[in-house]
Amino acid sequence: MQNSYHETVLLHESVDNLITNPDGVYVDLTFGGGGHSREILSRLSPKGKLFAFDQDADAAQNAIVDSRFQLLQYNFRHLQRSLRLAGIKQVDGILADLGVSSFQFNTPERGFSYRFDAFLDMRMNQQGSEQTAQTILNQKTAEELQLMFSNLGELRNAKTLALAIVKARQRKPLETVQELLSVVEPNIIGNKYRYLGQVFQSLRMEANDELGALKEMLQQTAAVVRPQGRLCVITFHSLEDKLVKNWVKNGCFNDTPEKDFYGNVNLPFQAVHKKPVEPTAAEIEANSRAHSAKLRVAARNS
Numbered sequence: 001m002q003n004s005y006h007e008t009v010l011l012h013e014s015v016d017n018l019i020t021n022p023d024g025v026y027v028d029l030t031f032g033g034g035g036h037s038r039e040i041l042s043r044l045s046p047k048g049k050l051f052a053f054d055q056d057a058d059a060a061q062n063a064i065v066d067s068r069f070q071l072l073q074y075n076f077r078h079l080q081r082s083l084r085l086a087g088i089k090q091v092d093g094i095l096a097d098l099g100v101s102s103f104q105f106n107t108p109e110r111g112f113s114y115r116f117d118a119f120l121d122m123r124m125n126q127q128g129s130e131q132t133a134q135t136i137l138n139q140k141t142a143e144e145l146q147l148m149f150s151n152l153g154e155l156r157n158a159k160t161l162a163l164a165i166v167k168a169r170q171r172k173p174l175e176t177v178q179e180l181l182s183v184v185e186p187n188i189i190g191n192k193y194r195y196l197g198q199v200f201q202s203l204r205m206e207a208n209d210e211l212g213a214l215k216e217m218l219q220q221t222a223a224v225v226r227p228q229g230r231l232c233v234i235t236f237h238s239l240e241d242k243l244v245k246n247w248v249k250n251g252c253f254n255d256t257p258e259k260d261f262y263g264n265v266n267l268p269f270q271a272v273h274k275k276p277v278e279p280t281a282a283e284i285e286a287n288s289r290a291h292s293a294k295l296r297v298a299a300r301n302s
């Protein structure tokens with residue numbers, strides 16, 4: 001869907017899989033520009049309800065005026081508690097479309113993009129955590145930076161970059177995108193834009209503890225989604241996809257299920273499709289951000 005705030009990815013594929021009961025209660029965990037939320041509301045009956053989460057106060061400008069809709073400005077890691085506060089114990093389906101919106105990415109002063117000089121902020125919730133990309137760059141040890149660039153950014157020369165950052169910050173703390181670029185650029189290997197994208201992505205994921213929030217949220221879905229209800233998650237990073245895949249397949253984040261004291265395995269969900277749903281070539285052509293998207297759909301076991 002064309003939207004200046006954010007172009008929605010896998011819109012029909014995700015909402016088709018999410019809704020099993022038009023009278024039901026649904027949750028859009030990543031409201032953003034509201035593209036998925038509007039589509040969900042268009043499929044619900046007058047009895048249906050939709051709760052949307054977004055930790056970024058800016059998303060409230062897209063709030064939908066509809067008596068069936070409520071926007072909650074919380075991190076989705078507080079899923080169960082936030083729904084309880086809204087009087088909801090269980091829901092028919094949960095959708096998450098991870099990462100940042102185009103609006104966040106394209107707003108220079110948020111510091112998410114290497115295209116604009118700004119303070120290295122990168123927090124989705126600017127009223128929440130005090131951890132910014134700037135504090136990460138100046139406070140983490142060389143080993144921690146190396147691990148971050150190698151795990152989240154998949155950089156092949158993570159150690160070289162980490163050491164260059166530690167050396168540069170001894171002269172002056174890194175505070176702006178331009179200051180970071182002046183350290184990164186001499187160390188780029190391969191395609192310049194791909195490399196910069198990986199550096200900025202790893203800082204953003206770390207600043208927002210994106211993998212931590214995803215794990216905490218997934219662990220609550222077993223209690224929140226009612227039997228036969230759906231869990232639909234769109235990821236853009238291989239580590240996110242691995243967490244979702246293992247959660248659905250094994251009920252935990254390991255490659256094999258955990259057994260209880262008696263040797264039983266408890267699997268809250270089962271996969272609806274063997275493989276993740278991916279965007280069509282036409283969608284990728286129209287929206288390059290869709291190229292790494294993967295949708296996993298799971299049904300809650302009874």
Ligand SMILES: C[S@@+](CC[C@H](N)C(=O)[O-])C[C@H]1O[C@@H](n2cnc3c(N)ncnc32)[C@H](O)[C@@H]1O
Nearest residue numbers: 008030032033034035036054055056075076097
């Ligand atoms: C990719 S955009 C969602 C776009 C939306 N599906 C649409 O069609 O417009 C992701 C949104 O989720 C929010 N977000 C990301 N992680 C979050 C979290 N842990 N808790 C709450 N909101 C989060 C971001 O602030 C951003 O607005």
